[in-house]
Amino acid sequence: MERTTAAKHQILRKYLDAWIAILGGGRFARDHLILIDAFAGPGRYSTGEPGSPLLMIKAYLEHSGDISAAPHFYFIEENSARVVHLKSELEAMSLPASVTAEVLEGTFDSEFPALVERLNREFSGLAPTFAFIDPFGASDLPVAIATPLLDVPRCEVLVYFPVSFLARFGEQPEFVPTMNSVFGDAAWREAFTEGVDFETRQRMLLDRFMDELRRRVPYVRAFEITPTHERGANTYYLVLGTANADQGLRKVKDAMWTVDPVGGVSFRDSTLADHPVLFEEHPDYGELERLLRERFNGNWFTIEDAQRFTLLETPFRDNAHLKTPTLKPAEERGGLEVARPAGKRAGSFTSGTKMRFK
Numbered sequence: 218m219e220r221t222t223a224a225k226h227q228i229l230r231k232y233l234d235a236w237i238a239i240l241g242g243g244r245f246a247r248d249h250l251i252l253i254d255a256f257a258g259p260g261r262y263s264t265g266e267p268g269s270p271l272l273m274i275k276a277y278l279e280h281s282g283d284i285s286a287a288p289h290f291y292f293i294e295e296n297s298a299r300v301v302h303l304k305s306e307l308e309a310m311s312l313p314a315s316v317t318a319e320v321l322e323g324t325f326d327s328e329f330p331a332l333v334e335r336l337n338r339e340f341s342g343l344a345p346t347f348a349f350i351d352p353f354g355a356s357d358l359p360v361a362i363a364t365p366l367l368d369v370p371r372c373e374v375l376v377y378f379p380v381s382f383l384a385r386f387g388e389q390p391e392f393v394p395t396m397n398s399v400f401g402d403a404a405w406r407e408a409f410t411e412g413v414d415f416e417t418r419q420r421m422l423l424d425r426f427m428d429e430l431r432r433r434v435p436y437v438r439a440f441e442i443t444p445t446h447e448r449g450a451n452t453y454y455l456v457l458g459t460a461n462a463d464q465g466l467r468k469v470k471d472a473m474w475t476v477d478p479v480g481g482v483s484f485r486d487s488t489l490a491d492h493p494v495l496f497e498e499h500p501d502y503g504e505l506e507r508l509l510r511e512r513f514n515g516n517w518f519t520i521e522d523a524q525r526f527t528l529l530e531t532p533f534r535d536n537a538h539l540k541t542p543t544l545k546p547a548e549e550r551g552g553l554e555v556a557r558p559a560g561k562r563a564g565s566f567t568s569g570t571k572m573r574f575k
Contacts, residue, residue: 218262221453224442224482225377226272228455229349231472232375233276239464240345240371241277241284247371249344250286251336252277255325256351257292259299260306269349270303274310274318289344290318293328325352345371352377373459378426378439381451384408384418400425401432420490423454427488434458436466436529440473441487454487462529470534474500486532494532502543505533509543510574517556520570540566551575 218226233252241250257270267275270292277288294300300322307318321328336346387396388409396405400422407413408421427437442453459465473496476484484496494504508531509523523544527535545564547553558569 218264218266220482221442221444223266224476224484225351225453225455226269227476228440228442228472228484229269229375230272230276231476232469233273233347234280235468235471236345236347236373237277237280237284237288238282239468241280241286241288242282247286247343247345249340250277250288251291251340251344251346252288253291253293253329253332253346253348254351255293255329255348256353257294257299257303257320259294259296259302261302269351270318271306271310273349274307274312274316277316278310278312287315288317290316291321291332292318293321293323293325293332295322295324297322343371346373348372348374350374350376352379371461372434373457373461373465374434376430376456376458378423378454378456379451380419380423380426380454383422384415387422399429401429419452423487424490427456430456430458434460436460436462438466438469438486438488438532440469441485441493443483443485466528467534467536470528470532471536473532474534474537488532492531496532500533500538500542502538502546505531505538505543506547508533513574515574517571517573520566520568520572523572544572547574548572 237250240247252273254270254273258268260268260270262268270290274290277284292303294303300320304320307320312318321332336344383392383396383399386392387405397403399405405422405425408418408425413421423439427439430437436457436459438457440455440457442455444451457465457469459469473484473486476496486494486496492504492508494501505527509526512526512530513522520540523539524535527533527539533539544553544555544566548555548564552575553572554575555566555570555572557563557565558567561567561570
């Protein structure tokens, strides 16, 4: 297993831990959960590490909370030998009767759309659905973002986007049809015009991919995985698409801010080219304050305005990084004027609080 793969898997597990907890139990619980690995592989690496299908199942089985929803796992794999091995791994797990796990042998572009249609029939499009789309090649990306899965109201997708590969080879004749399909038209060629350096080209392609995904789902964030000790190493991105800000977007931020360091790999939120934020043990709260100042520009705003902006338009957590770590210190040093509802104590930021930066 490569370090970048280990990093991807850590993000996947952290995210599913949060996703299953919210939608599998408690007040948001549903009767069923659907989890799809679109490029499953054999289930385990030659050195013993579990692959993404086993990680997804373990996220459910090892959850400590009260989970009432019945999980349905679907693993797509086109290689027959890998299918056999994955099935043997699943059999060895002795899954409880409440858990269904199905391996679908076939190509992604044929099996994935057919599976989505089937799930819509069986669950009427109402079951929360998560799909991990980590393709072996760029040619599978068009189907990933065109699938009707993205029309499911409670759908979330985590897509691996091989931007370095596309920036190197996208203009080659054999890849042009894929590029046109991924980006919707031929405007991607602007990234390959004379004078555009490689780093800028990658950014342009990532931005276009996120724009294309936003045509299908309203909330999109890009998470960068970068090998830090390898000269010329490729940068990888996992791109989240979700229709639910309060559950999907908040969950992935919670997951990203709690990822453990992976040797030689760094994580950052790179959704906005001008404001990349490194995920560290101690967040840069000064950066969040700067973003808030830039957004509200000396005008009055409510705590609800600040929370929504932090959730939707920054890499920071509205439920952990805003009030005590950022707003309270700004007020204490005289940089934030605060008007609180009657009877509320100094330093609090309860509903109805208004403020402005000085």
